[in-house]
Amino acid sequence: MVTMSRTVCFFVFVCVIAASLANPASQLPCLGEVTQCEVSNVQITPCSKKDRCLFKIGKNASISFDFTPAFDATELETEVSTLVSGVNQNFPxxxxxxxxxxxxxxxxxxxxxFSYNLQLKKTEVVKGSYDIKWELWNKAQREQNLQRAVEMWARAVCVLICVTAAACEAVTKKFCDDVNPVVCTVHSVDVDPCPKGINFCSLYRNKPYTLSVDFTPRFAAQNLRLAMYGDDNNDGSFDKAVKTVADPCDLMTCPVDKDIPRFFNLHFTLDKTHGTAKFPVKFKLWNADNESQACCFTFNVKVKK
Structure with a gap:
């Protein structure tokens, strides 16, 4: 008889501001998981709020949580992996x-x-924003994939990792006038690099940038689309494509579920067709089967040659 693996799985939301004290992280259970372990009191340092954390490469961080296993084990093993652009990678x-x-x-x-200290080394950690999958299991049962103790998606543990010199910045966003903001909660928008921060990003033509978006859709969708446009003339037309219509499921797991937080990184460049004035850039992600269900915001940039 084959015994199926049982896991506990939950989301953790912590925040962007580094602090000297740990903060209790909110958690939601993952769908379709049967637990052999109860997890509570998840704490992350540094962190001061509950939606996500800013960790800097070269600095230390830690996570702790209480757990009550439904099994006996002499030895435990743990593993951490990241979900970057929809691909799982072991955290080095x-x-x-x-x-x-x-x-x-x-x-x-x-x-x-369980208390774990993270040393974020520049040579080992990929700069960017992404989810973390954390697992703890009975070592003796690993090969049979039995008695998996803890599996959690942590929007906290390495949600936003920035090299200090890279000037990754949370930018000021404004919701689109033609989209109901109640349909989607956008927690934060980051551009890397963004040397001028917060009110606008000073960007160069033909240089690569990364837009990181942390959001919670208030709708479920099987098929999604996204696009970015610039409004060089500041007339509300948004007629210059920054990122043509694309499938965001290449950047994150799909489908998306209602009220389940999601996160992705989008790489973009501004080409020579964009002017050198200060202007807004519009980002929109929508349900391909119902365009009224959308996440939409603008942020300001100033383009340099």
Whole structure:
């Protein structure tokens, strides 16, 4: 008889501002998961709010949580992977021995604390914004894929990683006039690099940039589309394409579910057709089957030659 793996899976939302104290992270259960472990009191340092964290390469960070396994285990292993542009990648350079972060052995029904320190080295960590998948399991049962203890998507642990010199900035956004903002909650918008920050980004033509968007759709969708346009003339026309209509499911997992937070990075450049004045850029992501269901905002840039 084959025993299926059982997991606990949840989202964690923490915030952008670094702080000296840990902050309890909000969590939502993942769909379709059966748990063999209860997780509570997720804490992340540095962090001061609940939607996401800013971690800087070269600095340390930590995560801790309480867990109550429904199994016994002499040894535990842990693994962290990132979801970058829809592809899972192992997070490099992290300790896999779970017993170095909690007391072993573990016993069914006994609550204990898992504490993990992250060292974010410039040579090992990919700069950008992405989700983290965290797993903790019974080492003896790993090959059979049994008794998986903890599986969580952490919008916190490495949600936003920026090299200090890169000047990654959260930009000021304005919701589009022709889209109902209630349909989509946009938590934050970041441009990397954005040396002038917050009111506008000073960008160069033909240089690569990354737009990072953290949002929660208030709708479910199987098929999505996105596009970016510039309004060089500042007349509301938004007639210069920055990013033509594309499928965002290449950047994140689809379909999307109602009220489940999502995140992605979009790479773009401004070519020579764009003027050198200050003007707004419009970003829109929408349900291909119902365009009234959309996330839409603008932010200001100033283009240099």
């Amino acid at each position: 350079g992290l300790e896999k021995d779970g017993c170095k972060s909690t007391t072993c052995p573990v016993s069914a029904g006994n609550k204990q604390t």
